[in-house]
Amino acid sequence: MTQNGGLKSFSTNMSPPSKAIVYERHGSPDYVTRVVELPPVEVRENDVCVRMIAAPINPSDINQIEGVYPVRPSVPAIGGLEGVGEVYTVGPRVKSLSPGDWVIPSPLSSGTWQTYVVKEESAWHRIDKRCPIEYAATITVNPLTALRMLEDFVDLKPGDSVVQNGATSMVGQCIIQLARLRGIYSINIIRDRDGSDEAKEKLKALGADYVFSESQLNVKNFKSLLGNTPEPTLGFNCVGGNAASLVLKTLREGGTMVTYGAMSKKPITASTSSFIFKDISLRGFWLHKWMNLEKVKECRKMVDYLIGLARDGKLKYETELVPFEDFASAFDKALGKRGSHPKQVLRF
DSSP, X not given: OOTTSOOOOSOTTBOOOEEEEEESSSSOHHHHEEXXXXXXXXXXXXXXXXXXXXXXXXXXXXXXXXTOSSSOOOSSEEOOSOOEEEEEEEOTTOOSOOTTOEEXXXXXXXXXXXXXXXXXGGGEEEEOTTSOHHXXXXXXXXHHHHHHHHHHSSOOOTTOEEEESXXXXXXXXXXXXXXXXXXXXXXXXXXXXXXXXXXXXXXHHHTOXXXXXXXGGOSSOGGGGSTTSOOOSEEEESSBHHHHHHHHHHOOTTOEEEEOOOTTOBOOOOOHHHHHTTOOEEEEOOHHHHOOGGGHHHHHHHHHHHHHHHHTTSSOOOEEEEEGGGHHHHHHHHTTBTBOOOEEEEEO
């Protein structure tokens, strides 16, 4: 039976026809993407056919379409790397999943921007259906990045502090909340722009201990702004340019700055004194590299942990559910053509 109670009109070894957002060449999503009708495909004995429920538009998705992401499928290709779906039908040898289960691709795999996806059983991970769909669809790329960066570079203990730029991003919001759950102070840097006061209040409501605009940190005695809070031992940079320099400036001696993005497209400039007198370390993090096959079991445990936090209201971030047919509008918002908007999540 289908969700609406009607009989399935397709053979159990074939998927239904699917609608997909496809790009046949690399370039701006505005010009190279279109909706394509795909014919049914075979559901082999170890395959699972999933009816997609929701899938986000991440910067990495846009970079793949543009052709500037280090890993990209051959064109023509279907967009999307993460999302959540409901199992529609399974092959006869599938044991761990059943129709009606909610699943996410784990590890991440391309092609989630379509109404039906067929992949082997091992490509899917069953999740708790009590998690709101907007969190289930977005739990892997950004929240997992935040969690890994908090755990992989410095042995943080309660009472320590971290600093980050790009604090209003989804990763930034997750870092604030995950740090708070661990008893770690967060020092957050945002751009000077209209609405910055409102942004500060939103971040503080999530648990941010300090929120400064970039201009506020252009002072010689930064320590005076922190009171008794220790200087941060770990910093996160997703912007580059001056915003990265501000993160470096705030780190204590022996601190580490991890770069995971380059929103400003400007290089990182580190002073010689940062290395000689403060012994600062510069590192990088790329989730795609970390999520190799040897990490699948570890990754799924962490995803379940994050899903539980989102289900219980302990991990929050802003998203906007957009009907699948309005994907062009969602692209415009994701590209920043209509000002600042929450993460765009396509609802199938």
